[in-house]
Amino acid sequence: MVSDSENKIKTISILVPTPSPVPYTYALRADQKAGLGSIVQVPLGPRQVSGLVVEDLPDAKPVDPAKLREVTQVFDCPPVTGDMLRFIDWVAKYTLSAPGMVARMVLRSPTAFDPEPPTKGIIATGTQPERLTDARKRVMEQIAEEPQMAWTRSGLAHATGVTTSVIDGLSKQGVFSEIEIPARPVVAKPDISFGKPELMGDQRDVAEGLAATVSEEKFSVTLLEGVTGSGKTEVYFEAIAAAVAQGKQVLVLLPEIALTQAFLERFHDRFGAEPAPWHSDLAPRMRERIWRQVTEGQIQVVAGARSALFLPFQNLGLIIVDEEHDAAYKQEDRVFYNARDMAVVRAHLGGYPVVLASATPSVETRHNAEEGRYKYERLDKRYADAALPTLKAIDMRKSPPQRGGFLSPALIEAMQETLDRGEQSLLFLNRRGYAPLTLCRACGHRFACGNCSAWLVEHRFRKQLVCHHCGHHEHVPESCPECGTFDHLVACGPGIERIAEETLSHFPDARIIVLSSDMMGGVKRLRLEMDAIAKGEADIVIGTQLVAKGHNFPNMTLVGVVDSDLGLANGDPRAAERTFQLLSQVTGRAGRTGKKSVGLLQTFQPEHPVMQAIVSGDLDTFYEKQIDERERGKMPPFGRLASLIISAATRMEAEQHGRALRGAAPQAKDVMVLGPAEAPIAMVRGRHRFRILVHGDPRTNVQAYLREMIGKAPRPRGSVKVQIDVDPQSF
Numbered sequence: 001m002v003s004d005s006e007n008k009i010k011t012i013s014i015l016v017p018t019p020s021p022v023p024y025t026y027a028l029r030a031d032q033k034a035g036l037g038s039i040v041q042v043p044l045g046p047r048q049v050s051g052l053v054v055e056d057l058p059d060a061k062p063v064d065p066a067k068l069r070e071v072t073q074v075f076d077c078p079p080v081t082g083d084m085l086r087f088i089d090w091v092a093k094y095t096l097s098a099p100g101m102v103a104r105m106v107l108r109s110p111t112a113f114d115p116e117p118p119t120k121g122i123i124a125t126g127t128q129p130e131r132l133t134d135a136r137k138r139v140m141e142q143i144a145e146e147p148q149m150a151w152t153r154s155g156l157a158h159a160t161g162v163t164t165s166v167i168d169g170l171s172k173q174g175v176f177s178e179i180e181i182p183a184r185p186v187v188a189k190p191d192i193s194f195g196k197p198e199l200m201g202d203q204r205d206v207a208e209g210l211a212a213t214v215s216e217e218k219f220s221v222t223l224l225e226g227v228t229g230s231g232k233t234e235v236y237f238e239a240i241a242a243a244v245a246q247g248k249q250v251l252v253l254l255p256e257i258a259l260t261q262a263f264l265e266r267f268h269d270r271f272g273a274e275p276a277p278w279h280s281d282l283a284p285r286m287r288e289r290i291w292r293q294v295t296e297g298q299i300q301v302v303a304g305a306r307s308a309l310f311l312p313f314q315n316l317g318l319i320i321v322d323e324e325h326d327a328a329y330k331q332e333d334r335v336f337y338n339a340r341d342m343a344v345v346r347a348h349l350g351g352y353p354v355v356l357a358s359a360t361p362s363v364e365t366r367h368n369a370e371e372g373r374y375k376y377e378r379l380d381k382r383y384a385d386a387a388l389p390t391l392k393a394i395d396m397r398k399s400p401p402q403r404g405g406f407l408s409p410a411l412i413e414a415m416q417e418t419l420d421r422g423e424q425s426l427l428f429l430n431r432r433g434y435a436p437l438t439l440c441r442a443c444g445h446r447f448a449c450g451n452c453s454a455w456l457v458e459h460r461f462r463k464q465l466v467c468h469h470c471g472h473h474e475h476v477p478e479s480c481p482e483c484g485t486f487d488h489l490v491a492c493g494p495g496i497e498r499i500a501e502e503t504l505s506h507f508p509d510a511r512i513i514v515l516s517s518d519m520m521g522g523v524k525r526l527r528l529e530m531d532a533i534a535k536g537e538a539d540i541v542i543g544t545q546l547v548a549k550g551h552n553f554p555n556m557t558l559v560g561v562v563d564s565d566l567g568l569a570n571g572d573p574r575a576a577e578r579t580f581q582l583l584s585q586v587t588g589r590a591g592r593t594g595k596k597s598v599g600l601l602q603t604f605q606p607e608h609p610v611m612q613a614i615v616s617g618d619l620d621t622f623y624e625k626q627i628d629e630r631e632r633g634k635m636p637p638f639g640r641l642a643s644l645i646i647s648a649a650t651r652m653e654a655e656q657h658g659r660a661l662r663g664a665a666p667q668a669k670d671v672m673v674l675g676p677a678e679a680p681i682a683m684v685r686g687r688h689r690f691r692i693l694v695h696g697d698p699r700t701n702v703q704a705y706l707r708e709m710i711g712k713a714p715r716p717r718g719s720v721k722v723q724i725d726v727d728p729q730s731f
């Protein structure tokens with residue numbers, strides 16, 4: 001034990017971004033003040049990194065002081081709260097990730113901790129100027145209104161319509177003295193009485209229920225279920241108002257960045273101020289400002305993507321998860337987590353409510369609500385009795401498209417009628433590009449990606465063949481690379497570009513907008529296009545799932561789904577649920593403002609339970625069947641699942657390590673291990689992938705089981721990597 005009374009070393013445990021399962025020990029100098037939750041900068045190898053203090057050790061551990069490295073600096077920011085520290089620990093244990101890698105999602109780079117420099121400003125001293133010109137008079141009148149107000153030179157000049165030299169002249173005469181204006185918050189405080197709507201019937205009851213739940217200030221989960229347009233957002237705004245009134249911070253999670261902007265504007269209409277946004281597209285400086293102001297409690301409401309769940313709020317009192325069923329909440333990279341599930345955990349550890357909102361909840365959430373584990377609030381009608389679209393399946397066997405086309409006569413006719421009425425149509429196909437497969441009619445050669453097990457998708461506007469997994473792209477050749485024949489390459493199947501071409505041939509004078517994520521110009525361009533559509537500057541919109549979510553197009557009265565069966569083709573048991581959710585969401589884009597509207601689903605299997613459920617609108621029966629099926633198959637929530645994804649540069653290495661892991665699987669009653677089998681996409685970015693699926697009964701501790709299995713297996717060597725996915729999305 002090293003203990004030197006002259007020069008006592010205090011040691012401290014710090015989470016640093018490494019795969020280590022335990023924190024590292026560092027030395028704290030006597031002049032440094034850090035405790036549990038402090039954020040510090042420490043050396044790690046040759047680098048300096050941000051770390052999180054997780055244990056304040058009472059005295060020196062038996063570490064060689066020569067090897068112990070010192071904390072570089074303790075950042076000047078409030079410590080991470082106790083519930084957040086427990087959350088980091090919980091997420092690490094649940095996802096079997098290193099706690100330092102989870103902490104990394106909470107911390108920022110050291111520059112975020114630099115206090116924001118104050119702005120130079122001026123304030124009136126009470127001294128009157130010697131001589132009053134017109135310009136000076138205007139300035140003096142302005143400051144007489146609010147003598148205590150601090151101004152910037154240019155701000156005051158601008159407000160009074162004078163040049164800054166007028167202000168400088170007054171300063172010389174002692175009319176102003178210089179002061180420092182502290183950096184202002186990124187967003188203004190929400191005003192809970194601003195734009196408060198008059199809620200109707202059910203809406204009012206549900207809003208009151210939510211507000212009451214919020215004022216209990218204890219953990220609860222509420223499922224807020226309601227058809228699109230029923231006012232879920234308006235209603236949960238009242239829960240937010242209740243939390244804000246109590247001085248709490250609020251987090252709203254949204255599945256897509258593209259949705260954030262529309263949400264910010266809507267929030268502004270209700271609260272007179274925007275919430276702070278949080279997503280990967282923010283400029284770095286803005287991210288840092290928002291992070292800091294959230295930590296300091298200056299920002300009250302944040303609306304963001306899943307990563308916002310790891311912001312270190314000071315005083316969080318409510319989490320809303322909008323579109324809770326959305327697959328975008330699942331992160332499948334480094335730490336594999338589902339932000340919806342982890343939001344429930346975070347609220348539980350912090351002791352406050354969480355609200356899960358959706359028109360088509362996940363089967364798991366619906367089941368929890370039905371079983372009474374969650375509170376269950378429903379809005380069954382659209383606001384102002386706006387009718388839901390009439391939904392019909394078009395049987396493609398009976399109403400086949402023209403040769404080479406993909407749109408049935410019934411759909412084209414409906415589009416013509418919509419056009420004649422001066423209303424808008426949406427054609428939905430969840431596939432970017434022109435055609436999903438290109439082949440040579442002479443030799444049968446198919447164009448595949450060299451790095452992934454996937455066909456190359458033709459993008460005709462870009463004149464390229466593109467891999468949608470790794471981004472590899474090549475020019476569309478004129479002849480077949482296999483047999484050399486010219487002019488025999490054919491496009492198989494439709495993408496939205498091809499649908500646009502076909503639409504144009506039927507409606508040459510219509511204004512058509514094509515929307516997809518590979519559009520040039522990113523989120524900004526997308527917003528402009530969305531605004532244009534809302535303003536009626538398009539007759540027909542053709543888009544991927546980007547347009548399915550959360551946008552209001554008042555004049556859109558027809559939604560046509562080009563291929564309703566697309567998502568059902570793979571063998572995933574979640575396919576029915578996902579297809580149902582997507583089709584409900586897409587068709588829900590129609591008739592948002594009360595006009596009569598129609599949703600048409602092109603399908604080869606109108607008798608499929610998903611089509612039946614959509615057309616009948618009978619959610620209860622659909623969920624009943626889904627829950628039944630899950631129960632029989634012991635699938636979640638009636639069973640536990642985890643998967644191991646083994647990847648390597650060669651197929652053999654990946655498979656061998658998969659076998660070794662399988663061999664290390666402990667014997668356990670009620671646990672079944674499947675695989676290693678080739679992953680659904682067997683190769684991505686040049687890495688071969690195998691998958692092992694662990695399936696247990698609901699009480700199985702899958703984490704303990706996996707830990708034992710991985711512990712017994714040889715360590716991955718060479719290019720082999722193992723990723724752990726607890727509660728995988730597809731199974």
Ligand code: ADP
Pocket residue numbers: 197198199200203226227228229230231232233234235383552
């Ligand atoms: P959801 O989130 O369930 O899809 P929204 O909250 O977006 O529904 O409501 C649908 C539309 O109806 C929105 O344009 C919303 O502003 C409007 N709306 C809903 N309830 C009210 C209300 N009580 N007063 C005024 N407008 C409302």
Ligand code: ZN
Pocket residue numbers: 449450451452454467468469470471472685
């Ligand atoms: Zn590829």
